[in-house]
Amino acid sequence: MKVDLETIFCYTAPLMSNPCVKCGKERIDGKTWVGKVGASSVTYTMTICPDPECQKIVDKGIAERKAKTASLLKIKEEAKLAREKLLAAS
Numbered sequence: 816m817k818v819d820l821e822t823i824f825c826y827t828a829p830l831m832s833n834p835c836v837k838c839g840k841e842r843i844d845g846k847t848w849v850g851k852v853g854a855s856s857v858t859y860t861m862t863i864c865p866d867p868e869c870q871k872i873v874d875k876g877i878a879e880r881k882a883k884t885a886s887l888l889k890i891k892e893e894a895k896l897a898r899e900k901l902l903a904a905s
């Protein structure tokens with residue numbers, strides 16, 4: 816029986832493995848910054864794809880998704896305001 820080591824690694828250590836969503840390469844540590852959570856400081860690490868071209872595509876996808884979510888929230892908010900207006904008028 817052939818054992819796929821990569822599958823075992825992903826299966827047993829899902830928190831350790833962080834493959835790129837686009838190409839599946841193991842992501843590397845990019846930007847690190849320290850943030851505050853209450854009284855303690857927490858170090859955040861942003862992982863990036865080792866392939867800069869691929870990371871660009873991933874970043875673009877994230878930006879697009881963010882913009883989509885933002886516009887959806889805006890539509891929701893506008894619908895809520897319109898409904899409130901309607902209720903206030905009646």
Ligand SMILES: [Zn+2]
Binds near residue numbers: 835866
């Ligand atoms: Zn990638």
